[in-house]
Amino acid sequence: MNRLDVTEKIIATKLAKGLKWSDVAREVGLSKEWVTAGCLGQMTFDATQAATLARLFDLTEAETQWLQVVPYKGSLPTSVPTDPLIYRFYELVSVYGTTFKELIHEEFGDGIMSAIDFRMDLQREPDPKGDRVSIVMSGKFLPYKTY
Amino acid sequence: MNRLDVTEKIIATKLAKGLKWSDVAREVGLSKEWVTAGCLGQMTFDATQAATLARLFDLTEAETQWLQVVPYKGSLPTSVPTDPLIYRFYELVSVYGTTFKELIHEEFGDGIMSAIDFRMDLQREPDPKGDRVSIVMSGKFLPYKTY
Amino acid sequence: MNRLDVTEKIIATKLAKGLKWSDVAREVGLSKEWVTAGCLGQMTFDATQAATLARLFDLTEAETQWLQVVPYKGSLPTSVPTDPLIYRFYELVSVYGTTFKELIHEEFGDGIMSAIDFRMDLQREPDPKGDRVSIVMSGKFLPYKTY
Amino acid sequence: MNRLDVTEKIIATKLAKGLKWSDVAREVGLSKEWVTAGCLGQMTFDATQAATLARLFDLTEAETQWLQVVPYKGSLPTSVPTDPLIYRFYELVSVYGTTFKELIHEEFGDGIMSAIDFRMDLQREPDPKGDRVSIVMSGKFLPYKTY
Amino acid sequence: MNRLDVTEKIIATKLAKGLKWSDVAREVGLSKEWVTAGCLGQMTFDATQAATLARLFDLTEAETQWLQVVPYKGSLPTSVPTDPLIYRFYELVSVYGTTFKELIHEEFGDGIMSAIDFRMDLQREPDPKGDRVSIVMSGKFLPYKTY
Amino acid sequence: MNRLDVTEKIIATKLAKGLKWSDVAREVGLSKEWVTAGCLGQMTFDATQAATLARLFDLTEAETQWLQVVPYKGSLPTSVPTDPLIYRFYELVSVYGTTFKELIHEEFGDGIMSAIDFRMDLQREPDPKGDRVSIVMSGKFLPYKTY
Amino acid sequence: MNRLDVTEKIIATKLAKGLKWSDVAREVGLSKEWVTAGCLGQMTFDATQAATLARLFDLTEAETQWLQVVPYKGSLPTSVPTDPLIYRFYELVSVYGTTFKELIHEEFGDGIMSAIDFRMDLQREPDPKGDRVSIVMSGKFLPYKTY
Amino acid sequence: MNRLDVTEKIIATKLAKGLKWSDVAREVGLSKEWVTAGCLGQMTFDATQAATLARLFDLTEAETQWLQVVPYKGSLPTSVPTDPLIYRFYELVSVYGTTFKELIHEEFGDGIMSAIDFRMDLQREPDPKGDRVSIVMSGKFLPYKTY
Amino acid sequence: MNRLDVTEKIIATKLAKGLKWSDVAREVGLSKEWVTAGCLGQMTFDATQAATLARLFDLTEAETQWLQVVPYKGSLPTSVPTDPLIYRFYELVSVYGTTFKELIHEEFGDGIMSAIDFRMDLQREPDPKGDRVSIVMSGKFLPYKTY
Amino acid sequence: MNRLDVTEKIIATKLAKGLKWSDVAREVGLSKEWVTAGCLGQMTFDATQAATLARLFDLTEAETQWLQVVPYKGSLPTSVPTDPLIYRFYELVSVYGTTFKELIHEEFGDGIMSAIDFRMDLQREPDPKGDRVSIVMSGKFLPYKTY
Known part of the structure; x- marks a missing residue:
């Protein structure tokens, strides 16, 4: 398991549960910009923030730990983005x-x-x-x- | 001569005369963001704007005409910028x-x-x-x- | 699961069932160009459109949900296409x-x-x-x- | 001298004389799309077409000859265009x-x-x-x- | 399953059975150049040709169908080949x-x-x-x- | 001066004199394929061949010498050709x-x-x-x- | 003229005069690391520093001005250096x-x-x-x- | 199994056990810089060092052997790092x-x-x-x- | 299965058995340079050589056959090697x-x-x-x- | 002037004078491999060596100085060579x-x-x-x- 797996689980669970990033951010208590970036694998959460996300996205203990590790950043698959x-x-x-x-x-x-x-x-x-x-x-x- | 030559002349003249982009923008009557982008070869000026720039940067008639032609845009020499x-x-x-x-x-x-x-x-x-x-x-x- | 998995299932099911894109488009009620692009993972369907596709391609509920999420676009594996x-x-x-x-x-x-x-x-x-x-x-x- | 020099002269002369591509095309007697592509160094002119362009753009004999040589095609400086x-x-x-x-x-x-x-x-x-x-x-x- | 899977199965089966491309081509009734390209995932077979290949390479029905779909062409993993x-x-x-x-x-x-x-x-x-x-x-x- | 300069002179002179590659090859006494490749800077001429080319293309002594030096080969400006x-x-x-x-x-x-x-x-x-x-x-x- | 021209003049003059970077740094009154980076076009000098360099490298007034302009940084010609x-x-x-x-x-x-x-x-x-x-x-x- | 698998297991186990690189280095008896690089797949351990790591990270015998093989070095996924x-x-x-x-x-x-x-x-x-x-x-x- | 799988099995078995390339070469009866290149997937073995390797590395019949197929050569993952x-x-x-x-x-x-x-x-x-x-x-x- | 200019002059003079690299090396008193690499801009000469080359290639004083400066190495125009x-x-x-x-x-x-x-x-x-x-x-x- 690595951080990417956690990111993919968060995205799939968000879809299945019909969550919105702004709601997730409100639960975490920070801006939607920072929280979304974190959920997408670009920021590091502390233990409290990770626990909130674990509750929202049904994360295991190991997955919750990964959220507290500094990720290898850069969210795009190519140096010139195609999207x-x-x-x-x-x-x-x-x-x-x-x-x-x-x-x-x-x-x-x-x-x-x-x-x-x-x-x-x-x-x-x-x-x-x-x-x-x-x-x-x-x-x-x-x-x-x-x- | 092409637009790049005009851009380089503008930069050199700006340096020699000690002009500031915000002053140039005030003379043109538009924002410093748009005017600077235009002077750096990324936007197209109309005849009046070009005449103002010609006065400020001592441009020839041909150089002034080039400012009114839509440039090939993209201001960076590499796809991942080094600066x-x-x-x-x-x-x-x-x-x-x-x-x-x-x-x-x-x-x-x-x-x-x-x-x-x-x-x-x-x-x-x-x-x-x-x-x-x-x-x-x-x-x-x-x-x-x-x- | 991600959108790419859904795209691949649609392509395989289309082949197995002998469907044509123009028929799929007629069922969805839109142009064959837009519907094909959507089925190939480049456009976002609304709930009604997705339900139609779910019926045609035997999609699960989760797969049907993915069709309603905006995808990361760009359909080619290399910046200069080889095909x-x-x-x-x-x-x-x-x-x-x-x-x-x-x-x-x-x-x-x-x-x-x-x-x-x-x-x-x-x-x-x-x-x-x-x-x-x-x-x-x-x-x-x-x-x-x-x- | 090569074809690129002729292309640059055509662009500069077009600017200085205030010509439009649609007028150039009318003089040549073909579509504006093909004629523009040719003037930009992507198509090959025959002797009559080249003579017309020589008149419009004040081309020398050597420049006029270059218009009749098949060019190395591809009009963009990078494989993914920045413009x-x-x-x-x-x-x-x-x-x-x-x-x-x-x-x-x-x-x-x-x-x-x-x-x-x-x-x-x-x-x-x-x-x-x-x-x-x-x-x-x-x-x-x-x-x-x-x- | 996709065309690449079929290509890999054909190559492995050819090896296991000790077949030669020239023999495969004779069975299909076309040149060894075109048939080999097709077996390597670069050409599209019709139903009769695909049936012959299915017999030679023990293909399933789904695999046989894939041979009749136009593939995404380009057989090399890098733009400058290393082989x-x-x-x-x-x-x-x-x-x-x-x-x-x-x-x-x-x-x-x-x-x-x-x-x-x-x-x-x-x-x-x-x-x-x-x-x-x-x-x-x-x-x-x-x-x-x-x- | 380098080999590229000689190549460009040959191309320009060929154009000005209206020569054909097949005629050049006949004068040199070899195939049009090899002679053209050589004139385009990809092959090395011996003294006799170079003298013939010097006569045809009005080359100077230094230019004629460059034709006898093994060139750095590769005739294309990009690794995937655009032409x-x-x-x-x-x-x-x-x-x-x-x-x-x-x-x-x-x-x-x-x-x-x-x-x-x-x-x-x-x-x-x-x-x-x-x-x-x-x-x-x-x-x-x-x-x-x-x- | 641009900053690169000034850099090249500094390097050539340093060679002709037999200067050492450590001596240049001592004259400027700062570390050899920062001063060398600046002379190589990566840092910006103030008026006093530029005047010192002008004296050491026989720079013109325009060249001296360029030293006081923030340069486009990045000193290497390729993204993976060959040296x-x-x-x-x-x-x-x-x-x-x-x-x-x-x-x-x-x-x-x-x-x-x-x-x-x-x-x-x-x-x-x-x-x-x-x-x-x-x-x-x-x-x-x-x-x-x-x- | 290859060295990369061992690296990923080390990272996951370190996370699960809450180990620190400086503690791992102390156990191995070398600097934290060299030991971390080794654990990340860039250096080669001897038998004693590998045994220590096996104990800390619950490695199998095969995994412990891989630590003693010289790895293919280079720790970054792209030539210009995104992190x-x-x-x-x-x-x-x-x-x-x-x-x-x-x-x-x-x-x-x-x-x-x-x-x-x-x-x-x-x-x-x-x-x-x-x-x-x-x-x-x-x-x-x-x-x-x-x- | 493909040649790469066989290469990886050879490397893993070599590690597990503690074999040396020079010993493998002696068994095959050829130079260590050629035999190593072959084991790493860059050369083609004949039936006798492959049988020797099968014995040394416990290869299956299919794996042994793959050693006798000409591989797609080029042993490095990037065009400029990082190791x-x-x-x-x-x-x-x-x-x-x-x-x-x-x-x-x-x-x-x-x-x-x-x-x-x-x-x-x-x-x-x-x-x-x-x-x-x-x-x-x-x-x-x-x-x-x-x- | 830079080292590349000196390299090009050496190559042109070598051609004009009909010198061979092995003779140049004998004059310098070192191997033909090292001396050729140096003449092609990849090595640094000392004062005596540079003086010998100056005599052989009619170099000016400035050109002779450049031979004694450590060059930016790497002799090829592309990362994968085309020659x-x-x-x-x-x-x-x-x-x-x-x-x-x-x-x-x-x-x-x-x-x-x-x-x-x-x-x-x-x-x-x-x-x-x-x-x-x-x-x-x-x-x-x-x-x-x-x-």
């Missing part, structure tokens, strides 16, 4: 990548936006011309320092 | 890609967030533990329809 | 890609043809020199907008 | 590739749709919800035969 | 590829040699300095046409 | 690769068909249904030996 | 990558060692059996946090 | 690769730092601004010699 | 590849060293500074001939 | 890679054959059935040690 929804995010990096770079450097100097000290919030943005997906990302700026 | 700042965005797609997918489908059903009918805003988010980069993205949800 | 029939479509993108780009931009300006708000129709086109495959594609034009 | 407009066509091959395969085989048996004995027509399709791109493709079916 | 015998053919394409192109275009104009309307014959060519492999390929020339 | 004519040969390797392997091993045992001790002849094969390209390849069989 | 010295570091990541991961997680929990808030020191370590390269790396641990 | 922690080390090679090269050559001349005659030590480095990961690497310098 | 020992050989090809080419062409003219009519011998070369691996390779030179 | 002569060496690594590994480990235990403390000698081996290329490689065995 259209996910590809659009890749396309944003491709088209806007140098723009992110220029604007962050202009504002902050040399450094990066952390993908670790990071949080995000994804919401429906009602719009008469068709509702929109709104994503707010916040990552700590980490400067390169001289030494 | 650490840009890589972090790629990493977000890699780690959170399936999370984006699950949450958007849970909220909207099958479809995608458009990367075309899209806008974004990048700001400094002051924080006592270290300022953060805040990015607000908004893309129209486009549903797959049956036919 | 000669599918490669010819890839070749069209390779040879005519810049032509599509020039002509759509000339007619519509900067933007794309949607692959989401999209439909198509594939028919036999009788021809005395050898019948032809006729494909009519229709995708909404989505303009890049300034912001 | 969003062209990527959407790649995505159609990725998502619908196995569907094309199933439906053509169901109708015709084993074989392919030719990408050589092929023609296409790209038009604007007016639509109150937003105009659409309509593409009609027609390729001869070529059967595999036993021997 | 020395097969690599030599890849090397011929690499070294002589532009020569094939120049000579076919010189003789026929713009177009291709079909890999679909194609047949070939592989024979031993006795030679006192060491016998040779002789391969005669014949593919229909398909011209690009203007439209 | 449709050359791709068809790649497709034959992909589809028939394992068939070549099985039939050569059945006839000769373990070993390869040499791509070095190799010759080929490409001819037009008249056919009422459309002329065909006929290619006869002959390569020495080289057995693996035990040691 | 044996650099490959050995890649090999360490390949062989010890999962070990780094296990030990850092065991000590710190889920998170990463920063490659931005990072410093290192490379020294000769005398050893009777052959001197050794000693590298001390120090990177801030950045924890993933829940949100 | 953020491991990627940071890859990024260090990418950004600092040419710096390692320049400084080692400046100090030692042409040669490499051995990744075989190599040891390392990973420790927590307390820091009021946030603890750091400290890694000390020591590899023998191996000079290229003339011959 | 350090094997990578060093790849590095020799990378660093010395053009040197091999120049020296063989200087001595023999255009052609190759055969990897088929090839033998090699690997021995320990005692050396007071540390024993060395000595490999003697001998491959027939195969000249390109004109035709 | 048939060099590919055969790659094929040996592919086919015999695991055999090298097994036999070296059987003789020496865990470790590698150094590609740095390495020498080789390439000679013509007369043979009545066709002369052979003989290559003797000698690399120091470097053991992995525990720590």
Whole structure:
């Protein structure tokens, strides 16, 4: 057994029980973004969080333990994603990548936006011309320092 | 001459004149995100916008014309970016890609967030533990329809 | 179990029962193009459609549920397809890609043809020199907008 | 000098003179799809066609000769295209590739749709919800035969 | 079960029974080249041919059905083959590829040699300095046409 | 200067002078297949052959010397060729690769068909249904030996 | 002109003048590791540092300006480096990558060692059996946090 | 059974028993870096070491034998690692690769730092601004010699 | 069952029985290099050799038959090997590849060293500074001939 | 100017002057293998060696200096070489890679054959059935040690 097996069981059980990620997140007591990422094998749960998930997804003790181990991260099977929804995010990096770079450097100097000290919030943005997906990302700026 | 030559001239002139992207955007009258992407060869300017840029960057008539031609988009030299700042965005797609997918489908059903009918805003988010980069993205949800 | 397992069962059952995609589509009440794509794991069915497919392909309840979950899309095992029939479509993108780009931009300006708000129709086109495959594609034009 | 140089000169001259592909096609007396593909270095012109293009684009004798040589085809710099407009066509091959395969085989048996004995027509399709791109493709079916 | 399973069973049974491809081809009544390709999962058999193969290789009814379904073609596990015998053919394409192109275009104009309307014959060519492999390929020339 | 420069000069001069590969081959006194491959930078000429080519293509002394140096071989810019004519040969390797392997091993045992001790002849094969390209390849069989 | 041109000039001038990286670092007043990385186009200098380098390497004003622009980082031409010295570091990541991961997680929990808030020191370590390269790396641990 | 199976059993048993790598290393009597790499399938154990691990991880005799066979090394599933922690080390090679090269050559001349005659030590480095990961690497310098 | 299964059984049995490749080779009566390559799935055994191996490795009749079938060759899982020992050989090809080419062409003219009519011998070369691996390779030179 | 420019000048001058690598090596006073590798940009010369080469190849002072700088090594343009002569060496690594590994480990235990403390000698081996290329490689065995 490995973490991938636990992820697949969570997905299948969620389907069978008709659960929603937002409900799972509420039970865990954290954001739907972080909890979903964790259930999909990208984050590490503590014992309490894992116990909640064990209850929701009928996990065995071993499966519950796996949720508390840091996983090998990266959720995509190919370096350029084929799924259209996910590809659009890749396309944003491709088209806007140098723009992110220029604007962050202009504002902050040399450094990066952390993908670790990071949080995000994804919401429906009602719009008469068709509702929109709104994503707010916040990552700590980490400067390169001289030494 | 091609669009890439114009992009390189803009970058070099910006450096020589000490211009900032936010100032360029103000002159053009649009967001710094869209204007920077355009100056970096990813968007198409209309005649008025191009004339403004010609003035700012001392462009020739031919160079100004190139700004009005739709470019071949994609700003990165490799499919997995090597630059650490840009890589972090790629990493977000890699780690959170399936999370984006699950949450958007849970909220909207099958479809995608458009990367075309899209806008974004990048700001400094002051924080006592270290300022953060805040990015607000908004893309129209486009549903797959049956036919 | 995952969606791929359901796809493989559908293909095997279709073979064993001697079904045709056009018949399946008629039962579902939609085009053969969309229904086939769905049966091959690229589209999401609603409960009624899934029930029809369950009847035709002897699916279990769990399998029927999987048909209603948005799949991870992309039907090909390699980024450049090896199958000669599918490669010819890839070749069209390779040879005519810049032509599509020039002509759509000339007619519509900067933007794309949607692959989401999209439909198509594939028919036999009788021809005395050898019948032809006729494909009519229709995708909404989505303009890049300034912001 | 090689064909690529001629292609780049044609693009630059088209821009400088404000020509449209549809006008170029009318002068040559063939479809805009084939003529554009040829001007972009993917098709071979005969002497008369090349002379017309030489007049329109101020080509030298050597450049005019290159238009009559069969080019090394393939118009894209990477095997997975980065440009969003062209990527959407790649995505159609990725998502619908196995569907094309199933439906053509169901109708015709084993074989392919030719990408050589092929023609296409790209038009604007007016639509109150937003105009659409309509593409009609027609390729001869070529059967595999036993021997 | 899928076509690959049938291919593997055919190979194992051929080994266990000590069959030769040339004998299999004689039973089927077609060339050893086409029949071998078919048994290796690259061609589609009709009902009579499949019945012959079922007898030779002890196939079940389901396996026999699979032989009559058009397979996803491409027999190699990597885009550049590692097997020395097969690599030599890849090397011929690499070294002589532009020569094939120049000579076919010189003789026929713009177009291709079909890999679909194609047949070939592989024979031993006795030679006192060491016998040779002789391969005669014949593919229909398909011209690009203007439209 | 390197061999590639000489190849490009040969191609341009051939175009400007209206030469044909078959005429060049006749002057050199060898097959059109070998001579074309050599002119395209894949074979090595001796002094006499190089002198003939120098006369035909107006080569300088240095250029003539380069023709006598063994080139770095491989005529294609990508490992999977994009040009449709050359791709068809790649497709034959992909589809028939394992068939070549099985039939050569059945006839000769373990070993390869040499791509070095190799010759080929490409001819037009008249056919009422459309002329065909006929290619006869002959390569020495080289057995693996035990040691 | 771009940053790469400045890097190449620095390397050529260093060679012509017989400078050593450790001397350059002493003039700049920082570690040889950071200064060398900067001179090789991977770090950003401030005005004073750039002025020092301009004096040492005879840089023009424009070249000196480029040193103060954040570069597109990544110093290697291929994703797997071919140079044996650099490959050995890649090999360490390949062989010890999962070990780094296990030990850092065991000590710190889920998170990463920063490659931005990072410093290192490379020294000769005398050893009777052959001197050794000693590298001390120090990177801030950045924890993933829940949100 | 192969070494990978043993690695997976070790990881699962370590989880079930709540062992720590540092404890395992103490039992084996070697550094935690080398022992962890070995348990993860990258190093070869002698009989005594293997016996200790067999006791700790409840290994069978066959599993214990596998620990004493030299493994096929390389611990990562892709050539560019997707896991953020491991990627940071890859990024260090990418950004600092040419710096390692320049400084080692400046100090030692042409040669490499051995990744075989190599040891390392990973420790927590307390820091009021946030603890750091400290890694000390020591590899023998191996000079290229003339011959 | 396929050849890979037989290879894995041989490796596991060799481990369980404590056999050495040199002993296996002595039993077969051929060099350790060729016999090892064959046992690892890269060469084809005759009936007598296979019977010897069947005895040594307790192979079934079907497994023994597989040893007499020409395998699909290529023993490495990735095109650039990750295992350090094997990578060093790849590095020799990378660093010395053009040197091999120049020296063989200087001595023999255009052609190759055969990897088929090839033998090699690997021995320990005692050396007071540390024993060395000595490999003697001998491959027939195969000249390109004109035709 | 960089090392590649010097390599190209050496190759062109060698051709123009009709020099042989073995003569160059005799002048330098070292083996033809090492000297050729150095002239092709893979090794570093000392001042005396560089002066000899400067005389032979009419190098400028700057070019002579470049010969004394450690180059970025790796002589091939693609990770899998296309040149048939060099590919055969790659094929040996592919086919015999695991055999090298097994036999070296059987003789020496865990470790590698150094590609740095390495020498080789390439000679013509007369043979009545066709002369052979003989290559003797000698690399120091470097053991992995525990720590």
